[in-house]
Amino acid sequence: MTHEAGEPKKAGVVGRRDVLSTIGFWIATVASAAILGIPSVRFAAGKSLEQVTEHWVPIGSPDKLTPGDFTSVVYSFRLKDAWREVKKEGLIYVRSAPRGGSSGEFLALSGVCTHLGCNVRWSKDASRFACPCHSGLYDADGAVISGPPPKPLRQLETRVTDGVLEAHI
Amino acid sequence: MQKIFRYPVPAHAHHNPLFSMGSLLMVLFVVQALTGSLMAFYYDPSPDGAYSSVDYMQFILPFGWLVRGVHHWAASAMVVIVVLHLLRTYLYGAYKKPRELTWLVGVVLLLITVSFGFTGYLLPWDQKGYWATQVGTEIAGSVPAIGSALRNLMRGGEDMGIATLTRFYSVHMLFLPGAFMVIVLGHLALMRRHGLAPALVRRGHGPEKTVPFYPTHLAIEAGIALVVIIGLVVAANLVPAPLDLRADPTDTTFVPRPDWYFLFYFQLLTYFPGGLEAIGTVAIPLFFFGSLVLLPFVDRRAERRPWRKPITSSAFVLYAVAVIVLTIRGSG
Numbered sequence: 203m204t205h206e207a208g209e210p211k212k213a214g215v216v217g218r219r220d221v222l223s224t225i226g227f228w229i230a231t232v233a234s235a236a237i238l239g240i241p242s243v244r245f246a247a248g249k250s251l252e253q254v255t256e257h258w259v260p261i262g263s264p265d266k267l268t269p270g271d272f273t274s275v276v277y278s279f280r281l282k283d284a285w286r287e288v289k290k291e292g293l294i295y296v297r298s299a300p301r302g303g304s305s306g307e308f309l310a311l312s313g314v315c316t317h318l319g320c321n322v323r324w325s326k327d328a329s330r331f332a333c334p335c336h337s338g339l340y341d342a343d344g345a346v347i348s349g350p351p352p353k354p355l356r357q358l359e360t361r362v363t364d365g366v367l368e369a370h371i
Numbered sequence: 372m373q374k375i376f377r378y379p380v381p382a383h384a385h386h387n388p389l390f391s392m393g394s395l396l397m398v399l400f401v402v403q404a405l406t407g408s409l410m411a412f413y414y415d416p417s418p419d420g421a422y423s424s425v426d427y428m429q430f431i432l433p434f435g436w437l438v439r440g441v442h443h444w445a446a447s448a449m450v451v452i453v454v455l456h457l458l459r460t461y462l463y464g465a466y467k468k469p470r471e472l473t474w475l476v477g478v479v480l481l482l483i484t485v486s487f488g489f490t491g492y493l494l495p496w497d498q499k500g501y502w503a504t505q506v507g508t509e510i511a512g513s514v515p516a517i518g519s520a521l522r523n524l525m526r527g528g529e530d531m532g533i534a535t536l537t538r539f540y541s542v543h544m545l546f547l548p549g550a551f552m553v554i555v556l557g558h559l560a561l562m563r564r565h566g567l568a569p570a571l572v573r574r575g576h577g578p579e580k581t582v583p584f585y586p587t588h589l590a591i592e593a594g595i596a597l598v599v600i601i602g603l604v605v606a607a608n609l610v611p612a613p614l615d616l617r618a619d620p621t622d623t624t625f626v627p628r629p630d631w632y633f634l635f636y637f638q639l640l641t642y643f644p645g646g647l648e649a650i651g652t653v654a655i656p657l658f659f660f661g662s663l664v665l666l667p668f669v670d671r672r673a674e675r676r677p678w679r680k681p682i683t684s685s686a687f688v689l690y691a692v693a694v695i696v697l698t699i700r701g702s703g
Contacts, residue, residue: 223586230593234600238402238441241434242409248432284413285427286420 249284257281258361258368259294264308267298267367272324272342274313277369293321294358294369295331297342310369311344312356322355331355378563379581380588383570390567391592392456397555398596399449402603403487404548406442414494416540418533421496422617429614440607446488448599450632453484461666461687464675465568471667473561476554478663483551485632490543492630496536501618502627504539505531510640513652531620571676631702635694638701662686 259277267273272295281290293313311331315322320335330347331340338349345354359370384390413432415424428435457477460466466474493504508531512522527534570579582588619625629637636656643651670683677684 220583220586223590226590227586227593230590230597234398234593234597237597237600237604238405241437242405245409245432245434245438246412248413285415285423285431 255281256370258363258370259292261294261296261310261360261367261369263365264298264362264367267296267308269298271326272297272311274324277371292371294371295324295355296360296367296369308360308367309343310358310360312358312371314356315351316346316353316355317349317351375563376583376585378584380584381567381570382580382582384567385582385588385591388595389455389459391595392452392459393562394592395595395599396449396452396456398599399445399452400551400555402445402600403442403449406438406445407544409438410442411544414540416494416537418496418536418618421494421536422614425495425497425614429612436611437604437607439612440610441603443612444603444606444610446491447631448603449484450488453481457481458687461683462677463568463571464670464677464680466667467568467670467673467675468667470561470565470568473558473565474667475664476558476561478660479554480551480558481663482660483547483554487543487547487551488630488632490539490547493536493539494543495614496618497615498618498622498625499613499615499628501531501620502625503629503633504535506627506637507629507633508535510652513648515649515653568675628701631698634701635697638697659690 257279259279261275261277275294275296276291277294278289278291280287283290295311295313297309298307313321315333315335315338317333317336317338320333322331322333322338322340324331329342331344332338333340333349333351336350338351339347340351340355341347343354344357346352361368361370410428413424413428415421425439429439430436460474460477489504489507493500508522508525511525512518514521523529525535525538526532527538573579628634639655640648640651643649666683670680672680674680677687
């Protein structure tokens with residue numbers, strides 16, 4: 203209830219109006235926050251948690267690969283990224299006729315280190331991949347030899363379509 | 372803290388929703404800051420990307436229509452509420468001693484509020500925003516002596532382009548919100564220092580009854596804020612925020628129009644062509660804002676009842692009628 207200015211409220215006495223006002227204030231405030239807050243969180247998340255679309259990217263003619271040795275291939279394709287069309291690029295290592303395997307088969311490895319995403323380098327002499335960031339080492343099949351990488355290099359599915367070798371990224 | 376939350380609110384203010392307009396403005400500012408910041412997650416402040424990013428938000432992202440729609444409608448609501456707040460203060464004579472500085476700070480906040488609207492309108496880089504800003508900056512360019520420099524400063528060059536968009540974005544997102552927050556704190560501090568103006572008509576004898584700011588008065592204000600927020604969400608759903616065609620500087624068919632709260636001024640300028648242009652672009656705005664600034668120093672009598680102040684009350688009626696008539700004519 204209203205009280206005269208200057209009339210002190212008794213200490214410790216909480217009127218019914220105070221309780222109802224407090225409850226009403228917090229209900230209105232929480233409701234306002236929820237009405238805007240919940241859709242806002244969903245809006246902010248946007249499409250960031252959606253699955254990345256997969257693509258088959260052309261690598262080139264299989265004849266151009268050096269048998270038994272990795273060839274580094276920079277692929278690029280156009281992609282819708284939110285509201286823009288952008289060029290997406292990446293690095294793949296491809297080898298034909300893997301050790302012990304029959305000809306016509308290919309091994310395609312992602313060139314991205316599984317530790318923190320740096321691009322690895324293939325050394326033919328050492329027959330291994332080395333990551334320049336934290337010295338992670340992978341063998342010719344992409345398995346981790348030493349260093350911090352937690353997983354082997356990602357192996358990519360391949361196919362030949364109309365004479366063009368493609369990798370699935 | 373006790374002083375802040377147990378502040379005694381006079382009963383005449385507690386029972387009159389017009390006395391909650393100030394608080395509602397702060398709630399609307401928070402709503403704008405939230406929705407604006409969220410849109411900044413995706414907004415691309417370049418002529419190449421701005422339109423597409425707004426289109427993406429509006430039609431692709433979950434609840435994008437809601438975030439952008441609430442931002443659009445809350446902008447108009449802020450203008451309406453700031454005018455109601457100003458009118459209530461004016462009519463109740465709450466600009467008089469000792470509240471002159473509170474009034475002046477309020478006039479600055481009014482300018483900031485309309486500046487938000489002016490700078491935000493361009494950001495989608497659609498036909499409406501582009502051409503309204505083209506016209507708005509040309510109006511600035513018609514100020515005698517300094518017009519060209521003023522226009523070029525606003526645009527970041529002679530023509531509208533990327534520098535126009537980025538500086539309008541920066542002013543809208545950084546300078547104006549920062550200034551608003553600092554100045555509002557000053558406005559609140561002054562308001563608390565001098566208290567609310569007493570009721571125009573006293574009933575009975577003895578001191579006026581009061582209620583504590585928290586929780587009693589704040590519960591009412593929170594209720595009003597909730598109703599307004601629900602209204603904004605409903606409005607965003609029923610009438611989505613507009614997005615015109617992509618800006619086209621070569622278009623000869625588009626008829627520029629500013630947002631509704633600038634229509635009266637846009638229409639006013641049609642009556643001052645050629646050599647008389649400076650009257651519309653400089654003299655009249657200066658007179659209008661000058662009259663607001665000088666009001667507490669011109670009207671110094673203690674009398675606050677509007678029916679006992681024929682000059683200021685008539686001026687209010689004249690201004691209101693002029694703005695309404697010009698707005699209607701400008702929208703035609």
